[in-house]
Amino acid sequence: MRTGVIGLILSPTFPFLDMMWRICPALAVGCTVVVLAPPASPTPLLLAQLAGELGPFPGILNVISGPASLGPVLAAQPGVQKVAFCGAIEEGRALRRTLAGWGPELGLALGAESLLLLTEVADVDSAVEGIVDAAWSDRSRGGLRLLIQEAVWDETMRRLQERMGRLRCGRGLDGAVDMGARGDAARDLAQRYVREAQSQGAQVFQAGSVPSDSPFFPPTLVSDLPPASPCTQAEVPWPLVVASPFRTAKEALAVANGTPRGGSASVWSERLGQALELAYGLQVGTVWINAHGLRDPAVPTGGCKESGSSWHGGQDGLYEYLRPSGTPAWIPYLSKTLDYDSFGLALPSALPAGPETGPAPPYGLFVGGRFQAPGARSSRPIRDSQGSLLGYVAEGGAKDIRGAVEAAHQAAPGWMSQSPAARAALLWALAAALQRREPNLVSRLERHGVELKVAKVEVELSVKRLRAWGARVQAQGCALQVAELRGPVLRLREPLGVLAIVCPDEWPLLAFVSLLAPALAHGNTVVLVPSGASPIPALEVCQEMAALLPAGLVNVVTGDRDHLTRCLALHQDIQALWYFGSAQGSQFVEWASAGNLKPVWVNRGCPRAWDQEAEGAGPELGLRAAWTKALWLPMGD
Amino acid sequence: MATQGRGEAGAGGRRKGSTEAGSGSQLCCGLFDMSAHQQGTELDLSWISKIQVNKPAVLRRAEQIQARRPVKKEWQAAWLLKAVTCIDLTTLSGDDTASNVQRLCYKAKYPIREDLLKALNMHDKGITTAAVCVYPARVCDAVKALKAAGCDIPVASVATGFPAGQTHLKTRLEEIRLAVEDGATEIDVVINRTLVLTGQWKGSDFIKTSTGKETVNATFPVAIVMLRAIRDFFWKTGNKVGFKPAGGIRSAKDSLVWLSLIKEELGDEWMKPELFRIGASTLLADIERQIYHHVTGRYAAYHDLPMS
Numbered sequence: 001m002r003t004g005v006i007g008l009i010l011s012p013t014f015p016f017l018d019m020m021w022r023i024c025p026a027l028a029v030g031c032t033v034v035v036l037a038p039p040a041s042p043t044p045l046l047l048a049q050l051a052g053e054l055g056p057f058p059g060i061l062n063v064i065s066g067p068a069s070l071g072p073v074l075a076a077q078p079g080v081q082k083v084a085f086c087g088a089i090e091e092g093r094a095l096r097r098t099l100a101g102w103g104p105e106l107g108l109a110l111g112a113e114s115l116l117l118l119t120e121v122a123d124v125d126s127a128v129e130g131i132v133d134a135a136w137s138d139r140s141r142g143g144l145r146l147l148i149q150e151a152v153w154d155e156t157m158r159r160l161q162e163r164m165g166r167l168r169c170g171r172g173l174d175g176a177v178d179m180g181a182r183g184d185a186a187r188d189l190a191q192r193y194v195r196e197a198q199s200q201g202a203q204v205f206q207a208g209s210v211p212s213d214s215p216f217f218p219p220t221l222v223s224d225l226p227p228a229s230p231c232t233q234a235e236v237p238w239p240l241v242v243a244s245p246f247r248t249a250k251e252a253l254a255v256a257n258g259t260p261r262g263g264s265a266s267v268w269s270e271r272l273g274q275a276l277e278l279a280y281g282l283q284v285g286t287v288w289i290n291a292h293g294l295r296d297p298a299v300p301t302g303g304c305k306e307s308g309s310s311w312h313g314g315q316d317g318l319y320e321y322l323r324p325s326g327t328p329a330w331i332p333y334l335s336k337t338l339d340y341d342s343f344g345l346a347l348p349s350a351l352p353a354g355p356e357t358g359p360a361p362p363y364g365l366f367v368g369g370r371f372q373a374p375g376a377r378s379s380r381p382i383r384d385s386q387g388s389l390l391g392y393v394a395e396g397g398a399k400d401i402r403g404a405v406e407a408a409h410q411a412a413p414g415w416m417s418q419s420p421a422a423r424a425a426l427l428w429a430l431a432a433a434l435q436r437r438e439p440n441l442v443s444r445l446e447r448h449g450v451e452l453k454v455a456k457v458e459v460e461l462s463v464k465r466l467r468a469w470g471a472r473v474q475a476q477g478c479a480l481q482v483a484e485l486r487g488p489v490l491r492l493r494e495p496l497g498v499l500a501i502v503c504p505d506e507w508p509l510l511a512f513v514s515l516l517a518p519a520l521a522h523g524n525t526v527v528l529v530p531s532g533a534s535p536i537p538a539l540e541v542c543q544e545m546a547a548l549l550p551a552g553l554v555n556v557v558t559g560d561r562d563h564l565t566r567c568l569a570l571h572q573d574i575q576a577l578w579y580f581g582s583a584q585g586s587q588f589v590e591w592a593s594a595g596n597l598k599p600v601w602v603n604r605g606c607p608r609a610w611d612q613e614a615e616g617a618g619p620e621l622g623l624r625a626a627w628t629k630a631l632w633l634p635m636g637d
Numbered sequence: 638m639a640t641q642g643r644g645e646a647g648a649g650g651r652r653k654g655s656t657e658a659g660s661g662s663q664l665c666c667g668l669f670d671m672s673a674h675q676q677g678t679e680l681d682l683s684w685i686s687k688i689q690v691n692k693p694a695v696l697r698r699a700e701q702i703q704a705r706r707p708v709k710k711e712w713q714a715a716w717l718l719k720a721v722t723c724i725d726l727t728t729l730s731g732d733d734t735a736s737n738v739q740r741l742c743y744k745a746k747y748p749i750r751e752d753l754l755k756a757l758n759m760h761d762k763g764i765t766t767a768a769v770c771v772y773p774a775r776v777c778d779a780v781k782a783l784k785a786a787g788c789d790i791p792v793a794s795v796a797t798g799f800p801a802g803q804t805h806l807k808t809r810l811e812e813i814r815l816a817v818e819d820g821a822t823e824i825d826v827v828i829n830r831t832l833v834l835t836g837q838w839k840g841s842d843f844i845k846t847s848t849g850k851e852t853v854n855a856t857f858p859v860a861i862v863m864l865r866a867i868r869d870f871f872w873k874t875g876n877k878v879g880f881k882p883a884g885g886i887r888s889a890k891d892s893l894v895w896l897s898l899i900k901e902e903l904g905d906e907w908m909k910p911e912l913f914r915i916g917a918s919t920l921l922a923d924i925e926r927q928i929y930h931h932v933t934g935r936y937a938a939y940h941d942l943p944m945s
Contacts, residue, residue: 126690126691126694126695158872175705175707176705176706178705270689290691290693291693291694634693636693636696637692
């Protein structure tokens with residue numbers, strides 16, 4: 001079902017193509033668009049005028065020219081269901097913070113830097129042409145990080161410098177010119193970067209000299225920049241190429257994945273095995289093999305890490321503008337009184353009610369495959385629907401979250417490399433174990449006030465969902481057909497990494513399992529905070545998982561929900577966060593996710609019907625549990 | 638190691654080896670060199686084994702080069718005249734006789750109509766084609782015709798069993814000897830494909846895309862790979878090897894793309910008849926028509942321009 005009204009915020013230096021790639025799919029699925037354009041560019045206004053002449057449907061495309069500060073105003077309008085933004089990383093981060101709590105989903109596509117990996121068995125001349133395409137043509141989106149294997153360093157540098165001498169800068173509209181100018185802001189940014197790089201000890205090569213007051217910036221090659229210098233961490237502006245050497249493929253992957261940006265990359269190697277190994281290992285949204293900068297509307301283009309988590313093109317691009325049928329429209333739930341600095345900061349101090357020993361020994365935290373005592377060495381009581389004491393569960397804190405995330409990261413490589421069949425087998429085994437525990441689980445749920453019939457349904461559905469997601473593990477990647485390319489383009493679904501889930505209070509067992517299963521099925525490792533009022537069914541499931549699953553795959557931390565949410569949301573090494581709690585919590589999660597720009601999914605305080613197929617086991621869960629990587633394989637010998 | 642033609646080209650002469658584009662062997666690195674102009678180098682087969690060529694990327698570059706450097710107006714006229722000075726005006730038909738060879742040689746001396754050159758103020762710059770290329774049997778006639786026209790451009794002869802190269806080494810060497818005796822100063826040698834396909838290489842002053850008689854002759858992707866090889870060889874040894882595309886170059890626009898390709902990949906030094914030749918016959922007519930259009934603003938009829 002289509003989403004509704006889409007707000008599109010354009011950054012001051014937006015490429016026309018980016019704008020079209022967002023407007024067209026939105027209109028195609030039936031949404032209407034409001035664009036906030038920077039005052040300096042009249043092109044969106046012209047587009048809106050043309051759209052207005054379409055007769056029967058005035059108003060499908062509307063454009064407002066205004067400063068970026070109108071962004072939150074646009075998002076606050078009732079009816080705006082999604083805001084899309086493409087531009088610089090810092091602007092995206094600021095937007096994420098200001099829009100927290102306003103209601104619409106935020107889709108970010110940030111950064112324009114790309115990467116080129118040149119191995120020693122590549123066609124170096126063609127790779128040099130690839131570098132020119134990537135960094136010094138009018139099609140290039142941003143600067144380029146160049147990783148060259150040491151064996152071909154001298155050769156590549158020589159050819160690159162020779163080729164730079166033949167580039168022609170001039171008016172962009174002249175057909176015989178390779179690259180034009182992109183405005184004063186871009187030129188100043190490049191100038192500043194070059195000066196800083198030189199002060200940090202880099203060698204700078206510029207082909208030809210350009211007077212300092214001209215709007216053109218010459219093609220620039222920066223090399224010998226020390227890896228620890230601040231310039232290596234910053235995004236490379238256009239039209240710069242920053243070159244660094246590497247010795248082995250493994251080192252190349254470590255260096256390439258060692259930045260927070262994950263936009264696009266190309267791998268140049270004539271050895272198929274090595275090229276695919278590198279392509280699969282790079283954490284970027286698009287990988288080209290022996291090519292650079294190929295684009296097609298049928299191929300999803302997006303990013304990961306700090307390059308944002310929205311896609312354009314292909315199936316994923318359309319899903320951006322759709323939401324599951326039957327879900328209500330989102331409304332603003334902003335709480336102006338929320339203090340981000342103090343939310344969930346301190347643990348509420350509660351006097352222990354009675355002796356610490358209850359009907360059973362207190363449950364510990366399930367971290368690293370076994371039950372452990374919490375760092376704070378305290379527990380919280382859990383009461384049943386009548387108010388009598390059921391038991392104690394651990395009071396988890398920041399240290400426990402840290403330990404859980406570490407354990408999840410340790411288990412991640414092993415789990416990601418499991419074959420789909422192995423993952424499916426594990427999920428089915430877990431389903432069988434749950435079925436064996438059915439009487440136990442039903443009685444626990446009853447103690448919490450759930451009716452016997454409903455409890456039975458809950459357990460049955462949980463088992464069924466585990467089996468269903470196990471079966472869905474098989475369909476992961478597929479090959480796309482691209483019109484003008486000889487050769488396949490693969491759409492791979494990659495696991496996010498470590499996924500943090502804060503489970504809702506309604507349907508304590510079913511929601512827990514419904515969120516856990518798709519996350520595991522797609523190759524993620526999980527850190528869960530179960531329902532605050534009734535965590536014991538979840539902990540019972542953990543007892544089964546201790547025997548069946550590899551250590552660290554699933555980690556469950558109980559405790560104060562707000563405090564644990566704060567720890568998870570501010571953690572820089574969690575790849576995504578799903579929050580099903582209060583409205584204030586949702587707002588905090590959205591705000592805090594700006595730290596490492598992790599994709600978040602919040603319920604805005606509204607309960608969800610987990611027993612319904614659409615909301616509990618729909619394709620939305622599968623889409624959110626993984627990200628898409630496009631792998632281009634041009635063919636020919 | 639095949640060393641056919643070693644020293645047979647005569648002092649001061651120049652040999653050109655051609656490699657067949659259609660058979661898939663796209664490279665012929667100049668390795669040994671026998672003429673008085675260049676020093677030879679030792680054959681190093683490891684250079685060949687390290688070569689990697691990625692075909693889709695080369696195809697992309699070839700498409701790009703055709704669109705990226707358009708030349709217009711008076712600069713186009715200048716580039717066309719430059720192209721004329723690099724043409725090896727060729728006639729290689731079975732029915733060549735003295736009369737059409739004489740016509741060709743005269744056209745080589747006066748490639749563009751006098752009044753058109755005067756309008757461009759280039760009539761006294763000595764614009765002629767680079768050479769005349771004929772079968773060995775016609776070399777005598779060509780030399781005589783050029784002497785009668787008072788022209789000192791070289792006569793090039795194809796030799797060594799042109800175009801297939803499948804004759805005995807003895808007769809091939811004899812062909813070259815006789816052609817040189819008759820007055821040819823350049824020889825287009827067809828390399829022995831058997832030796833190429835078994836990895837036994839030889840050197841040359843020029844490399845040519847193919848004999849021009851294949852189904853697929855001079856295409857841009859092949860040329861890009863050959864030019865990159867020439868540049869590599871120059872960087873490694875300091876020797877400059879020339880390049881000659883031949884076959885299928887018929888339009889003036891194509892010749893401009895060839896020139897810009899040379900300029901992009903190798904630089905201005907290679908845009909001279911000493912290092913770049915275009916093997917063509919009908920190309921000259923098309924260039925002349927373009928120059929006519931530039932000078933007069935009108936399109937010429939077939940009979941307006943002298944035939945070659």
